[in-house]
Amino acid sequence: MxxxxxxxxxxxxxxxxxxxxxxxxxxxxxxxxxxxxxxxxxxxxxxxxxxxxxxxxxxxxxxxxxxxxxxxxxxxxxxxxxxxxxxxxxxxxxxxxxxxxxxxxxxxxxxxxxxxxxxxxxxxxxxxxxxxxxxxxxxxxxxxxxxxxxxxxxxxxxxxxxxxxxxxxxxxxxxxxxxxxxxxxxxxxxxxxxxxxxxxxxxxxxxxxxxxxxxxxxxxxxxxxxxxxxxxxLSPYKPRRPSGEEAKPFRIGYLARISPEKGLHRLVDAFLHMAERDQDVTLEVAGWLGEVNRPYLNSIEDRIREANLAARFCYHGSPTLEQKVRFLQSLDLLSVPTEYEDPKGLFALEAIASGVPVVLPDHGGFGELVASTSGGVVVPPNDHYALADAILALKNDPQRRTELAEKGVAMVHQKHSxxxxxxxxxxxxxx
Incomplete structure (x- = not known):
């Protein structure tokens, strides 16, 4: 054929x-x-x-x-x-x-x-x-x-x-x-x-x-x-090794194209809100950046600096496959709160396959993806307060995160290879 x-x-x-x-x-x-x-x-x-x-x-x-x-x-x-x-x-x-x-x-x-x-x-x-x-x-x-x-x-x-x-x-x-x-x-x-x-x-x-x-x-x-x-x-992705002791700071990740429609600014809103209540969270960002969206990233970095949180934020650039795998394994949680109803979400599967729970807006195909993998939670879309609450709830419940990670890895291999x-x-x- x-x-x-x-x-x-x-x-x-x-x-x-x-x-x-x-x-x-x-x-x-x-x-x-x-x-x-x-x-x-x-x-x-x-x-x-x-x-x-x-x-x-x-x-x-x-x-x-x-x-x-x-x-x-x-x-x-x-x-x-x-x-x-x-x-x-x-x-x-x-x-x-x-x-x-x-x-x-x-x-x-x-x-x-x-x-x-x-x-x-x-x-x-x-x-x-x-x-x-x-x-x-x-x-x-x-x-x-x-x-x-x-x-x-x-x-x-x-x-x-x-x-x-x-x-x-x-x-x-x-x-x-x-x-x-x-x-x-x-x-x-x-x-x-x-x-x-x-x-x-x-x-x-x-x-x-x-x-x-x-x-x-x-x-x-x-x-x-x-x-x-x-x-x-699934061959490049291996579950992150859990440490015997909870590492600090808690690393919140974003892995997608750097653009308004992917919702990085929503995650930054949630991060700024969380940072007022918790000193042990950082925001780690990676993804392809086109020249037209460089001012968008610059504006986000300006907001981070104005909040005196520059030391707790890092843009890692556009990673190769090997770098992406290492980036995911370094995270405690991943969130890409898209503005639009995304029909796919490959980044979510990559994170879940790496043993990293996801927190995603409940629109587009995300709800079905999270239900199928049991590898994360969904929150109301375009609500950075709900997003912050869900992330902090998982941060403060390591047992729940472990359950999501283990179940997610198993279901991704079973259904999403x-x-x-x-x-x-x-x-x-x-x-």
């Missing part, structure tokens, strides 16, 4: 969806559970992907981010010889252009998003044809997996060119992008996405929450939805 994953690169930043797609493709190729390997290609769209583990993605890019943007802004570019335009898809050039960039601002890309969803009717029609020809003539896949529906404008043509190929779309944050589009572009993009549903055999989601949300938004039939719990490659996801995907491929 030959499977192609089409995964959207994230403009030079670490992206949970990219890393998860990479882990799935690697595990499908070389399973560790005794299953037969699958001939699986991981094909980047827009930009090269960036992961914190070994990437198995191809170097070649389709719909190069620079190229499709210029085609949208300057339609006459399609008359420039292809041999010259292909230079725009050169991966080193794309990496250079997106180095240090933040996540793409969807509010500025409404027209491009709509054009991409139009497929052969959009300004990137030639690129749609190029992808379909490559799949039909060179790859001949049995299954094509799209990392989200927003890159699915080529689906109708692919169905026409490869009628026997199964099409699967992972839904993992599509609504967040759509909700940030200008109103007119959002309405048109939703209509186009809904039209693409008939060209998809299966939609994969990680939670019941997201199945309900996307089904309502895009009119996806229930029969087409497959729920596969969120998973990670990448091997479990691959097994479910193989069943879907063969169904």
């Amino acid at each position: 030959r499977v192609v994953f089409l995964t959207a690169g994230a403009a030079g930043m670490y992206c949970g969806s990219c890393m998860h797609d990479n882990a799935l493709a690697r595990s499908l190729r070389n399973p560790t559970d005794g299953a037969s390997g699958i001939d699986c290609l991981l094909q980047p769209i827009y930009t090269p992907i960036r992961t914190d583990s070994v990437s198995v993605a191809r170097e070649k890019i389709f719909f190069g981010g620079i190229h499709v943007y210029l085609l949208q802004q300057m339609p006459w570019l399609r008359f420039v010889p292809k041999s010259l335009r292909r230079m725009l898809d050169w991966p080193p050039l794309i990496r250079l252009a997106t180095r240090g960039a933040a996540s793409t601002d969807p509010a500025k890309l409404g027209a491009l998003a709509v054009s991409m969803l139009k497929g052969t009717e959009g300004r990137q029609a030639e690129e749609v044809q190029r992808l379909a020809c490559w799949l039909e003539q060179e790859i001949k896949p049995d299954v094509i997996v799209f990392s989200n529906l927003l890159i699915g404008g080529s689906l109708p043509l692919i169905r026409q060119r490869l009628p026997g190929t199964k099409t699967i779309v992972m839904l993992q944050g599509d609504d967040i992008f759509l909700d940030h589009l200008p109103q007119e572009a959002r309405a048109e993009a939703i209509r186009l996405c809904s039209d693409l549903v008939k060209s998809v055999d299966h939609f994969v989601v990680n939670s019941r929450f997201y199945a309900d949300r996307m089904s309502a938004l895009l009119s996806v039939p229930e029969a087409k939805i497959a729920t596969i719990p969120l998973t990670i490659d 990448i091997e479990a996801a691959c097994s479910a995907l193989r069943a879907l491929f063969e169904s």
Whole structure:
């Protein structure tokens, strides 16, 4: 069986969806559970992907981010010889252009998003044809997996060119992008996405929450939805060694992209509130920082200094995989109080697998994730007082933290390993 994953690169930043797609493709190729390997290609769209583990993605890019943007802004570019335009898809050039960039601002890309969803009717029609020809003539896949529906404008043509190929779309944050589009572009993009549903055999989601949300938004039939719990490659993560004596200070951790939507400022609010009552807490922060969000981090650091707590706060930068594992093992608890309803939360699984309890807002997929793993607690969203109270309650109850850690590690290995996801995907491929 030959499977192609089409995964959207994230403009030079670490992206949970990219890393998860990479882990799935690697595990499908070389399973560790005794299953037969699958001939699986991981094909980047827009930009090269960036992961914190070994990437198995191809170097070649389709719909190069620079190229499709210029085609949208300057339609006459399609008359420039292809041999010259292909230079725009050169991966080193794309990496250079997106180095240090933040996540793409969807509010500025409404027209491009709509054009991409139009497929052969959009300004990137030639690129749609190029992808379909490559799949039909060179790859001949049995299954094509799209990392989200927003890159699915080529689906109708692919169905026409490869009628026997199964099409699967992972839904993992599509609504967040759509909700940030200008109103007119959002309405048109939703209509186009809904039209693409008939060209998809299966939609994969990680939670019941997201199945309900996307089904309502895009009119996806229930029969087409497959729920596969969120998973990670567990091999790098080992439970932290409990010390015989409670160490001080108590280390509260944050591990996610440094951006307002991830809610670091909410955790800082809770930390400042806790610091008034408890002298033995520190806030340890790690995650990718784009230039556009540097002022955001600077403002947070200013607040910490003004509260005379600079000695109890540390930003550890963007960690490698090895550094991330060590960072997690150094924590007593992790919290990422996102502003939006996150459908995933890979950082939560990574912490729980490391024996670190989590405290998360009770929205998005977090409630289901915490219930499934028993590795933490949830609190009302956007309430830093409730967040502070929950963290301090766990700080003052080491036995409860130990119970959450031990149960969490066991349940993550039982339900949320990448091997479990691959097994479910193989069943879907063969169904």
